[in-house]
Amino acid sequence: MRALLLDEELHFVEDYPTPSxxxxxxxxxxxxxxxxxxxxxxxxxxxxxxxVPGHEFVGVVEHAPGAEAWEGQRxxxxxxAACGVCATCRAGRHTHCPHRTTLGINxxxxxxxxxxxxxxxNLYAVPEGMPDEVAxxxxxxxxxxxxxxxxxxxxxxxxxxxxDGKLGLLCAQVLALTGCELTVIGRHAxxxxxxxxxxxxxxxxxxxxxxxxxxxxxxxVEATGHPDGYATSRALVRPRGTLVLKSTYHGALEAAxxxxxxxxxxxxxxxxxxxxxxxxxxxxxxxxxTALIEARYPFDAxxxxxxxxxxxxxxxxxxxxxxPARPAGAS
Amino acid sequence: MRALLLDEELHFVEDYPTPSxxxxxxxxxxxxxxxxxxxxxxxxxxxxxxxVPGHEFVGVVEHAPGAEAWEGQRxxxxxxAACGVCATCRAGRHTHCPHRTTLGINxxxxxxxxxxxxxxxNLYAVPEGMPDEVAxxxxxxxxxxxxxxxxxxxxxxxxxxxxDGKLGLLCAQVLALTGCELTVIGRHAxxxxxxxxxxxxxxxxxxxxxxxxxxxxxxxVEATGHPDGYATSRALVRPRGTLVLKSTYHGALEAAxxxxxxxxxxxxxxxxxxxxxxxxxxxxxxxxxTALIEARYPFDAxxxxxxxxxxxxxxxxxxxxxxPARPAGAS
Numbered sequence: 090m091r092a093l094l095l096d097e098e099l100h101f102v103e104d105y106p107t108p109s110x111x112x113x114x115x116x117x118x119x120x121x122x123x124x125x126x127x128x129x130x131x132x133x134x135x136x137x138x139x140x141v142p143g144h145e146f147v148g149v150v151e152h153a154p155g156a157e158a159w160e161g162q163r164x165x166x167x168x169x170a171a172c173g174v175c176a177t178c179r180a181g182r183h184t185h186c187p188h189r190t191t192l193g194i195n196x197x198x199x200x201x202x203x204x205x206x207x208x209x210x211n212l213y214a215v216p217e218g219m220p221d222e223v224a225x226x227x228x229x230x231x232x233x234x235x236x237x238x239x240x241x242x243x244x245x246x247x248x249x250x251x252x253d254g255k256l257g258l259l260c261a262q263v264l265a266l267t268g269c270e271l272t273v274i275g276r277h278a279x280x281x282x283x284x285x286x287x288x289x290x291x292x293x294x295x296x297x298x299x300x301x302x303x304x305x306x307x308x309x310v311e312a313t314g315h316p317d318g319y320a321t322s323r324a325l326v327r328p329r330g331t332l333v334l335k336s337t338y339h340g341a342l343e344a345a346x347x348x349x350x351x352x353x354x355x356x357x358x359x360x361x362x363x364x365x366x367x368x369x370x371x372x373x374x375x376x377x378x379t380a381l382i383e384a385r386y387p388f389d390a391x392x393x394x395x396x397x398x399x400x401x402x403x404x405x406x407x408x409x410x411x412x413p414a415r416p417a418g419a420s
Numbered sequence: 421m422r423a424l425l426l427d428e429e430l431h432f433v434e435d436y437p438t439p440s441x442x443x444x445x446x447x448x449x450x451x452x453x454x455x456x457x458x459x460x461x462x463x464x465x466x467x468x469x470x471x472v473p474g475h476e477f478v479g480v481v482e483h484a485p486g487a488e489a490w491e492g493q494r495x496x497x498x499x500x501a502a503c504g505v506c507a508t509c510r511a512g513r514h515t516h517c518p519h520r521t522t523l524g525i526n527x528x529x530x531x532x533x534x535x536x537x538x539x540x541x542n543l544y545a546v547p548e549g550m551p552d553e554v555a556x557x558x559x560x561x562x563x564x565x566x567x568x569x570x571x572x573x574x575x576x577x578x579x580x581x582x583x584d585g586k587l588g589l590l591c592a593q594v595l596a597l598t599g600c601e602l603t604v605i606g607r608h609a610x611x612x613x614x615x616x617x618x619x620x621x622x623x624x625x626x627x628x629x630x631x632x633x634x635x636x637x638x639x640x641v642e643a644t645g646h647p648d649g650y651a652t653s654r655a656l657v658r659p660r661g662t663l664v665l666k667s668t669y670h671g672a673l674e675a676a677x678x679x680x681x682x683x684x685x686x687x688x689x690x691x692x693x694x695x696x697x698x699x700x701x702x703x704x705x706x707x708x709x710t711a712l713i714e715a716r717y718p719f720d721a722x723x724x725x726x727x728x729x730x731x732x733x734x735x736x737x738x739x740x741x742x743x744p745a746r747p748a749g750a751s
Contacts, residue, residue, distance in 0.1 A: 185658075185683065337682060338678070342677040343674045343675070343676060344674070345674060346650065346674075346687070347669070349665070349687070350665045350668050351691055355689070356677070356680070356687035358686070359684055
């Protein structure tokens with residue numbers, strides 16, 4: 090099959106072996122995939138991943154031995170393939186299973202290939218009528234929902250999202266649904282405008298500028314994708330407030346924590362979230378993900394798509410596996 | 421009056437001006453004070469404090485203009501003197517008032533002098549019959565109670581306290597009351613023995629040794645007082661578990677946070693706590709603080725007391741203001 094392969098660098102290969110689903114897993118034909126900042130970080134060395142990247146996808150189950158009812162079903166999938174039997178899994182924290190593999194990130198080939206495999210237990214049916222270009226956002230939207238799974242954000246809270254990238258825009262939209270007093274801070278006026286049109290307050294700051302004049306927030310979400318986002322976001326949290334850390338990247342974040350003790354700040358690391366909740370929000374059109382689509386490429390132009398996704402300020406770049414191929418870059 | 425004074429270094433002075441209580445405050449004659457690690461850190465430059473150190477005390481109200489009912493009452497006191505009217509105070513977070521002074525730590529002379537002043541609103545009556553040497557632990561015990569104020573520790577939780585210093589021993593005793601599965605890790609066999617005698621599981625590790633063989637904990641409390649405690653304690657927290665940071669010290673704690681995001685760890689900075697709860701625990705003899713007393717010195721030997729408190733592994737050193745003076749070092 091055709092696949093994007095990351096070894097020392099990215100290659101497009103025509104003859105990658107089509108996977109065969111092990112027991113309990115399904116073979117899925119990928120219809121559409123999204124490129125995430127994490128994919129760009131993998132190329133930089135994050136997680137030391139080698140193989141097929143890609144973890145945002147929508148596809149159709151081609152073969153599911155022992156679970157034939159899934160065959161033909163359009164699905165999205167939880168990217169964490171857990172053992173299901175260890176103490177962590179039995180405690181309900183399967184996304185933290187110490188034996189897990191993670192689709193296109195750790196120990197498991199991902200979605201930027203014509204086929205992938207995932208455990209049947211990881212699959213969620215996509216509602217009929219939901220376009221692929223919406224369903225493909227299920228995984229990143231679930232990561233945004235994870236904030237509300239971990240932190241009780243009240244309708245009366247003052248909340249700040251730092252970062253107007255793809256993740257920041259999704260986090261902001263989910264947080265806006267709580268009714269909280271929300272401000273999103275970012276460096277890109279055109280991206281902030283997407284939120285402003287939705288009625289979300291935004292603050293445009295230049296790179297390196299200090300954020301001034303904002304009252305301290307009950308909850309701050311750091312979604313810049315950069316290590317230097319920590320200090321800025323930390324300074325925006327009120328005493329006893331909560332700082333949610335959403336960014337993951339290659340390279341260490343070194344944070345000065347002494348004053349976080351004095352101010353009794355709660356820091357919450359936040360990663361993958363609940364896919365069913367994300368699907369519900371998408372089905373209810375509570376979140377507008379199509380506003381985040383910057384470009385679509387056919388799969389044979391995936392290297393170009395990757396380069397596009399790596400441009401400074403780029404929003405979501407989608408990769409389309411279904412013929413007819415659309416013109417490169419047309420959205 | 422006689423006072424211990426910190427400028428470039430510590431001095432014992434005979435002629436420090438006796439304070440006069442401003443409106444709303446009380447003049448308190450100190451009966452007994454405790455020396456805390458924070459006091460030792462102040463000498464190292466923490467908070468850049470200059471003045472009379474000391475914030476653990478029990479004393480008697482000598483003069484309380486407008487609140488004469490307090491006069492003659494033996495009291496302990498909340499060390500955070502807040503404005504009472506700002507948004508932070510009105511939200512119930514007076515210990516984080518941006519205008520606050522802190523007894524013997526920031527902008528306010530402390531308890532290692534014959535007299536101190538504190539707002540009447542900060543005072544709590546000491547129950548009759550409670551010895552000074554017990555009541556003087558109210559403030560540090562309240563700091564230990566703050567953990568339970570911030571984090572829901574369940575009776576079924578696996579909890580680790582890292583550090584067997586004064587704060588670690590108090591935190592451990594408070595946590596033990598929840599019924600949780602508790603292990604305290606420390607470097608001093610004789611201090612761990614205090615807890616072992618109370619039925620708390622302990623693990624003695626040599627300085628620099630790696631902690632091995634312990635299952636990951638739901639909640640870990642970092643109470644080592646050293647920056648290097650972070651990495652060790654972090655490694656002991658299960659995914660989605662909670663790490664409570666109790667240590668404050670001069671100098672920056674630089675923590676690698678990327679893996680805390682991947683593991684979705686919650687970090688909670690924790691400082692001063694509820695004095696009434698601490699007094700209730702002391703009155704119920706639910707916590708044994710006298711086991712932590714290492715030495716008592718008369719106030720005129722306070723410099724010797726400070727040197728004693730600074731010895732590696734020293735437990736609580738008390739300073740006694742009441743005649744007759746006891747022999748130095750006798751407990």
